[in-house]
Amino acid sequence: MTATDDTGGGNRTAEAPFDWLDAAADRRRSAGLVRTLRPRPADEELLNLAGNDYLGLVRHPRVTRAAADAALRWGGGATGSRLVTGSTELHAELEAELAAFCGAEAALVFSSGYTANLAALTALVDPDPAAGTVIVSDALNHASLIDGCRLARARVARVAHRSPDAVRAELAARPERRALLVTDSVFSVDGDAAPLAAHAAACRDHGAALLVDDAHGLGVLGPGGSGALAAAGLAGAPDVVATVTLSKSLGSQGGAVLGPRRVIEHLVQAARTFIFDTGLAPASVGAALGALRLLREEPERAERARQVARELSSRLAAAGLDVSVPDAAVVSVRVHSPEAALAWAAACRERGLLVGCFRPPSVPDRWSRLRLTARADLTDDQIARAVRLITGTAPAR
Numbered sequence: 001m002t003a004t005d006d007t008g009g010g011n012r013t014a015e016a017p018f019d020w021l022d023a024a025a026d027r028r029r030s031a032g033l034v035r036t037l038r039p040r041p042a043d044e045e046l047l048n049l050a051g052n053d054y055l056g057l058v059r060h061p062r063v064t065r066a067a068a069d070a071a072l073r074w075g076g077g078a079t080g081s082r083l084v085t086g087s088t089e090l091h092a093e094l095e096a097e098l099a100a101f102c103g104a105e106a107a108l109v110f111s112s113g114y115t116a117n118l119a120a121l122t123a124l125v126d127p128d129p130a131a132g133t134v135i136v137s138d139a140l141n142h143a144s145l146i147d148g149c150r151l152a153r154a155r156v157a158r159v160a161h162r163s164p165d166a167v168r169a170e171l172a173a174r175p176e177r178r179a180l181l182v183t184d185s186v187f188s189v190d191g192d193a194a195p196l197a198a199h200a201a202a203c204r205d206h207g208a209a210l211l212v213d214d215a216h217g218l219g220v221l222g223p224g225g226s227g228a229l230a231a232a233g234l235a236g237a238p239d240v241v242a243t244v245t246l247s248k249s250l251g252s253q254g255g256a257v258l259g260p261r262r263v264i265e266h267l268v269q270a271a272r273t274f275i276f277d278t279g280l281a282p283a284s285v286g287a288a289l290g291a292l293r294l295l296r297e298e299p300e301r302a303e304r305a306r307q308v309a310r311e312l313s314s315r316l317a318a319a320g321l322d323v324s325v326p327d328a329a330v331v332s333v334r335v336h337s338p339e340a341a342l343a344w345a346a347a348c349r350e351r352g353l354l355v356g357c358f359r360p361p362s363v364p365d366r367w368s369r370l371r372l373t374a375r376a377d378l379t380d381d382q383i384a385r386a387v388r389l390i391t392g393t394a395p396a397r
Helices: 018-032 061-074 089-103 115-121 143-151 163-175 196-203 262-271 282-297 300-316 338-350 381-391
Strands: 002-005 014-017 047-049 106-110 133-138 155-160 180-184 210-212 240-245 255-259 331-334 352-357 369-371
Touching: 047 196, 047 381, 061 282, 089 106, 089 240, 089 255, 089 282, 106 115, 106 262, 115 210, 115 240, 115 262, 133 143, 133 163, 133 240, 143 180, 155 163, 155 300, 163 180, 163 196, 180 300, 180 331, 196 210, 255 262, 262 352, 300 381, 338 352, 338 369, 352 381
Parallel strands: 047 352, 133 155, 133 180, 180 210, 210 240
Antiparallel strands: 002 014, 106 255, 240 255, 331 369, 352 369
């Protein structure tokens, strides 16, 4: 739709405000990058290697019962922000048990892992312009960390992926007094782990803090699934902060920041995504608490998830596919084009296997991928079936 504007300077044809969206949609279609919502039924029978239910707890009877009990007791929603009416005794229970499980002094629960990351990054930048803060960020960090860096209003130095040397160089050369290194613990695309011990050493040598997004490490890495910081010997460190999600290994919804008590107390006072966001719904709090307690009773689930990932990777590699070597529970298989990735994922689905399909711009190196997530509850027969279906539908190279 167009309109003629002759109110000044002669006639001109003006676009309607959203006409530009049609051109953008055409470009996405031409590049094979259209994304589609696909509502799934409750009783879907596909073998699911696309979700992030690493421990197989999202439908566990104890987890779903804990969610239902919490909703029946506390209601369907939190009713307000955490500082008004959105904090329940259940929230406090989850924060205390989550901090104890991960070896942190304190924890603070948010409505999502995304908002937890935004909170940590924006609130841990010193607002004093005389001091200044630089955020050193791994080149392949998750989008929520990237957005947090943008909102933090600090200088951001993007460094090479998983490179302690690059981190050291940036920290040593900085003019700012404060510095914060931010990294995923396990990167969500290829499942490779950050060198956290080396990063922490670099930070300590240069007076910097370390912020780790442990979304894909909690429940999978560390003793009994206590997370990547515990695996690296950094749990409870006074200069390290972690963010986690409750929507992966814990089969629920929400996120949390864990770290020194003074950091958590500061977030309560200063983090906008905590102060102005409605608290996490009681059902999600109950489900996460139920899953955490179950994991403490069954710590072998963490090792099983890693074992399944290694098995998937080794079998697919033996079949000649370009597959990542997992450090946790994520396995990716590279494919030459977005169109081939879409067709491959669709072929798997038609045969009863659900896999993730990552394409640009979600992947920064321009390679599309099938993304597989291991689950602790997968049987050996299901692993073998998944490998057969993936290799049997692979596009020609």
